[in-house]
Amino acid sequence: MTDSRDLEARLVALGHHLDTPEGQHLITAVTDRIAGVGPTRSVPTRRSLRFVAAVAAAVIILGALVIPPSRRAIGNLFRAGNVEVRSAKDFPEPSVTTTSTTQAGPGGQPRTIADAQRVVDFPVTVPDVIPPRTPTISVDPRVPGGIVTLDYGEFRVVETAAGPGRPTIAKGMEPGTRLRSVTVAGTSGLWITGTHHLVAYFDRDGNLRQDTVSEHGHVLLWARDGVTYRIEGFDQLADAQAVADAIPAPPPEAGG
Amino acid sequence: MRASDDELIDRSRAGDRDAYGELLARHQLVALRIGYAIAGDDAEDAVQEAMVKAFRHLDRFRTGAPFRPWFLAIVTNEAHNRRRDHSRHRTLELRVTTNSMVRGDAPSAEDGAVRNGQRAMLLTAFARLPDRDREVVALRYFAELSEAETAQTLGCAIGTVKSRLSRAVGRLRITLGEESHD
Numbered sequence: 001m002t003d004s005r006d007l008e009a010r011l012v013a014l015g016h017h018l019d020t021p022e023g024q025h026l027i028t029a030v031t032d033r034i035a036g037v038g039p040t041r042s043v044p045t046r047r048s049l050r051f052v053a054a055v056a057a058a059v060i061i062l063g064a065l066v067i068p069p070s071r072r073a074i075g076n077l078f079r080a081g082n083v084e085v086r087s088a089k090d091f092p093e094p095s096v097t098t099t100s101t102t103q104a105g106p107g108g109q110p111r112t113i114a115d116a117q118r119v120v121d122f123p124v125t126v127p128d129v130i131p132p133r134t135p136t137i138s139v140d141p142r143v144p145g146g147i148v149t150l151d152y153g154e155f156r157v158v159e160t161a162a163g164p165g166r167p168t169i170a171k172g173m174e175p176g177t178r179l180r181s182v183t184v185a186g187t188s189g190l191w192i193t194g195t196h197h198l199v200a201y202f203d204r205d206g207n208l209r210q211d212t213v214s215e216h217g218h219v220l221l222w223a224r225d226g227v228t229y230r231i232e233g234f235d236q237l238a239d240a241q242a243v244a245d246a247i248p249a250p251p252p253e254a255g256g
Numbered sequence: 257m258r259a260s261d262d263e264l265i266d267r268s269r270a271g272d273r274d275a276y277g278e279l280l281a282r283h284q285l286v287a288l289r290i291g292y293a294i295a296g297d298d299a300e301d302a303v304q305e306a307m308v309k310a311f312r313h314l315d316r317f318r319t320g321a322p323f324r325p326w327f328l329a330i331v332t333n334e335a336h337n338r339r340r341d342h343s344r345h346r347t348l349e350l351r352v353t354t355n356s357m358v359r360g361d362a363p364s365a366e367d368g369a370v371r372n373g374q375r376a377m378l379l380t381a382f383a384r385l386p387d388r389d390r391e392v393v394a395l396r397y398f399a400e401l402s403e404a405e406t407a408q409t410l411g412c413a414i415g416t417v418k419s420r421l422s423r424a425v426g427r428l429r430i431t432l433g434e435e436s437h438d
Contacts, residue, residue, distance in 0.1 A: 004425055007434065008397060014375050014382070015398030019351035020288040021300040027280050030307040031273040 113137065120146030122161040122227045127246035143201045155233030155243065161226065182220075182237065184229075185244045189222030191237050220244060261323045269314050280307055283324055286399045287331045293394035294335035294387070296348050302338045306331040325409040328399060332391060332409065339387065348383040348390075352376050381431040389424035396421055 116139045117124050126135070127150075135150035135157070145161025182191045199219075220231040220240035229247065234240040259267075259275075261282070267275035287306065291299030310330050317326055339348075352375045382390060395406045396417070403421075407414045 004429070007425055007429060007432075010374075010378055011382075011393060011397035011428075012400060014352070014378055015289055015394075015400070017352045017375050018289055018292055018379070018398065019353040020285075020292040021297075023284055023288050023300055023303065026284060026288075026300060026304055026307070027277045029304055030280060030311070031277050033304075033308050034273060034276070034311050 115139070116148045120148055120159075120161065122146075122159070123225075124148050124159060125227075125247050125249075126150060127157060127243050128248065129243065129246055140201070147201065155231060155240075157243065157247070158230040158232065160228045160230075182241070184220060184222040184241060185224065185247065187222055187224050189220060189244075191240070192219045192221060225249060262319055265314060265317060265319065265323065268311065276311055279323070283327055286324065287328065289398045290328055290331050290394050291335045292350065293382070293390055293398055294332065295338040296350060298338035299335065302335040303331055306334040309334070322405065324399075325401060325405040328395065328401070329409045329411070332395070336387070336391075350379050350383045352379055377432065378428070381428050384431065385424055385427060389420065389427060392417060392420040393424045393428075 113124055113126060116137050119139045119141050122145060129152070133152060135152045138149045138151070140147040140149075143160065148159045150157040150159075182189050218232070218234060218237075218240070220229075220234070220237070222229055222244070229244065231240045231243055234243075259278070261279060264275045264279040268279060284303070287303045288299055291303045291306075295302050306327070310327050313330075317323070382393065385393065392406060392410065395401050395409055396403065401409065403414050403417050407417045410417065
């Protein structure tokens with residue numbers, strides 16, 4: 001055997017000993033992503049690719065969140081819980097564009113948890129972060145059910161009601177946005193990464209509020225017990241999940 | 257009875273996601289190897305994206321042709337994109353697994369340590385190869401494609417594959433201090 005052949009044999013053996021990712025959930029993630037999206041029958045145009053990406057993103061949202069039976073799709077506009085997914089091109093231009101780590105909570109002065117609880121229609125919960133820290137709290141009562149934002153500086157926790165009525169949150173997906181189905185605090189959730197995506201809130205009349213449109217980076221999103229949670233500001237999923245795990249379950253029948 | 261790749265592809269084209277999942281399961285391991293060899297820790301993202309793209313373009317796949325080279329071409333492209341976007345200025349960091357049960361070989365602890373050390377050295381040398389060399393080595397040896405399949409995957413002539421392999425293996429031997437003196 002020549003040296004070259006010996007080296008080739010060692011390369012083949014090396015291939016079997018690479019520390020490749022296990023890909024345990026890879027196929028499930030893929031089949032989820034392609035759910036309802038048939039293979040293209042011809043070379044897709046740029047426009048149709050954008051549409052496919054929007055549909056795939058929406059399907060993931062539908063599959064990953066706690067979805068009420070009333071879920072529906074209207075054109076390229078989808079609904080899951082209180083989150084509506086649409087193509088970013090269908091968003092109004094943001095009046096103020098900021099990053100998730102620097103934006104103050106919409107419309108709110110710092111409040112206490114008790115103050116926030118009086119304004120919103122869902123039980124507000126605060127993560128038990130270690131070491132204990134006091135977040136800056138803001139509330140936006142313009143959105144049905146209200147929004148509470150807990151700002152810890154490098155990250156934010158945003159809580160909204162996930163009732164069966166009108167959507168309160170709209171997410172605008174660019175084709176480059178990546179969605180990954182993950183387990184968050186024991187339930188299904190989404191880890192949204194890639195290109196920035198737009199987030200905005202609907203007002204009580206069902207109109208997308210231009211003044212709430214902002215860009216966001218990585219976001220962990222999930223719904224539990226009638227509340228939708230969003231954690232923004234982490235680059236690593238594990239860091240966001242650690243905060244999610246520290247959010248206690250809301251009391252079963254919390255009063256307003 | 258085990259369905260052929262062609263049967264699974266036909267069912268996938270008709271929208272059968274389970275069939276597509278079964279098809280992917282047959283090629284996932286090799287796809288992850290190629291993705292890892294090219295893009296390191298971005299491999300899983302690259303392979304996931306490639307799997308989705310392959311599904312969307314199944315109608316372009318020529319029935320009767322081997323699926324693996326066609327699919328690995330998409331994986332290779334996606335892995336390259338990840339590498340280019342995220343870490344092109346860094347030396348690729350790759351690891352060998354310490355799982356001695358891989359492929360059922362269970363050497364003694366001492367033998368295992370020696371082998372792992374040798375593999376780690378070889379992998380380090382591999383990681384330092386230029387991207388194009390790593391690509392052809394990964395397809396030919398890690399995915400164990402034939403030279404013809406490697407050429408099909410890379411969209412080049414067999415002669416090009418042979419020359420690239422010769423150059424890449426030569427570079428590895430130099431790095432490892434195993435240059436031939438004949």
